Amino acid sequence: xxxxxxxxxxxxxxxxxxxxxxxxxxxxxxxxxxxxxxxxxxxxxxxxxxxxxxxxxxxxxxxxxxxxxxxxxxxxxxxxxxxxxxxxxxxxxxxxxxxxxxxxxxxxxxxxxxxxxxxxxxxxxxxxxxxxxxxxxxxxxxxxxxxxxxxxxxxxxxxxxxxxxxx
Amino acid sequence: xxxxxxxxxxxxxxxxxxxxxxxxxxxxxxxxxxxxxxxxxxxxxxxxxxxxxxxxxxxxxxxxxxxxxxxxxxxxxxxxxxxxxxxxxxxxxxxxxxxxxxxxxxxxxxxxxxxxxxxxxxxxxxxxxxxxxxxxxxxxxxxxxxxxxxxxxxxxxxxxxxxxxxxxxxxxxxxxxxxxxxxxxxxxxxxxxxxxxxxxxxxxxxxxxxxxxxxxxxxxxxxxxxxxxxxxxxxxxxxxxxxxxxxxxxxxxxxxxxxxxxxxxxxxxxxxxxxxxxxx
Numbered sequence: 001x002x003x004x005x006x007x008x009x010x011x012x013x014x015x016x017x018x019x020x021x022x023x024x025x026x027x028x029x030x031x032x033x034x035x036x037x038x039x040x041x042x043x044x045x046x047x048x049x050x051x052x053x054x055x056x057x058x059x060x061x062x063x064x065x066x067x068x069x070x071x072x073x074x075x076x077x078x079x080x081x082x083x084x085x086x087x088x089x090x091x092x093x094x095x096x097x098x099x100x101x102x103x104x105x106x107x108x109x110x111x112x113x114x115x116x117x118x119x120x121x122x123x124x125x126x127x128x129x130x131x132x133x134x135x136x137x138x139x140x141x142x143x144x145x146x147x148x149x150x151x152x153x154x155x156x157x158x159x160x161x162x163x164x165x166x167x
Numbered sequence: 168x169x170x171x172x173x174x175x176x177x178x179x180x181x182x183x184x185x186x187x188x189x190x191x192x193x194x195x196x197x198x199x200x201x202x203x204x205x206x207x208x209x210x211x212x213x214x215x216x217x218x219x220x221x222x223x224x225x226x227x228x229x230x231x232x233x234x235x236x237x238x239x240x241x242x243x244x245x246x247x248x249x250x251x252x253x254x255x256x257x258x259x260x261x262x263x264x265x266x267x268x269x270x271x272x273x274x275x276x277x278x279x280x281x282x283x284x285x286x287x288x289x290x291x292x293x294x295x296x297x298x299x300x301x302x303x304x305x306x307x308x309x310x311x312x313x314x315x316x317x318x319x320x321x322x323x324x325x326x327x328x329x330x331x332x333x334x335x336x337x338x339x340x341x342x343x344x345x346x347x348x349x350x351x352x353x354x355x356x357x358x359x360x361x362x363x364x365x366x367x368x369x370x371x372x373x374x375x376x377x378x379x380x381x382x383x384x385x386x387x388x389x390x391x392x393x394x395x396x397x398x399x400x401x402x403x404x405x406x407x408x409x410x411x412x413x414x415x416x417x418x419x420x421x422x423x424x425x426x427x428x429x430x431x432x433x434x435x436x437x438x439x440x441x442x443x444x445x446x447x
Contacts, residue, residue: 076375077372077375078333078372079408081442082372084436084442086331086332086333086435086436086439087333090332118446147237147238152237152238
């Protein structure tokens, strides 16, 4: 679904929750007159289950879209091995192969990207523009952060991940 | 083979970690078994004594998670759940089942920690002293940094630290100045080359440029001072990037050996230097 220039994606979990409560409300309203009398606020509440994730996704994606040109200009292309805890806060660009993909169904995907020098976790807090899968060769733009904010190994807080042509 | 004091202390640490790993199922299942004994015999003791086994096991597991380079947030948070165990009153029979299930969970988490979160202590760098293999390398190359001035050694620190921080432009500047100073004195050709290699790479990284067709490398005579051997069979990419690792480590060694006041800054970058040492 497109809102303006932003391609909004709703996670499968949000859709599943909406469908579940729709069915629940349908069954409950058919079997109970008391529920039917409350439909005036139950139906809007039901739609809020869909509207809120859409709004949140739109806001986060539009914010990421605004940040992308800044990162494009400032990020240095580095090999994964050079990323270390002293670089926390630095914008970086890495190119590599996606070895694993986690939590894509939550719209908060996490990738394990590797180049010839090593591998690093790439965390994204919104849905990516492209559907990135294992074995895709990608370019990642993001900021070096610690895995658990104050502690943990360095990971990339991803602003953009896009597929690039295989050499 | 004679063991160094560090190797001895490493082995005793491994032993103590092994005991701690055994302590997790021992205390958790031990508590569960104690609870079963209380249940069967109807002993008048406070039932929460048996739950203490799970609490101790949780804290031990959290400690084992804490000392690993990759932190497991699930294992780290188990003491919170064990506290809930004590705080929330339950009846005896359901508490026994819960306790046994909790003991199984802790054991599963321990196995997960061992196989998915690396060995303990491998990244506890950045303390007050250098760890091996970097320490051995620094000692091996101590002689090579003799004859460099404190000013050049300080520039070596700045070049290395800025490189580790991703401040490539600054690193290139400091490396260039240090190389110039060494060239003026006409000594230490290998270190001069190391500074020049760092300068070239830092300049390329600052501009996000790829590997050039021709690039600076170490000479075969320098091999005994290099941390990572260069193999003629390596492709150009490997040769190019190995030269950078070797150059950075040589610069680190010069800084460490000749600029004692800068050591706290170098220790802060130790994890990066260790990564360069141990990587392929």
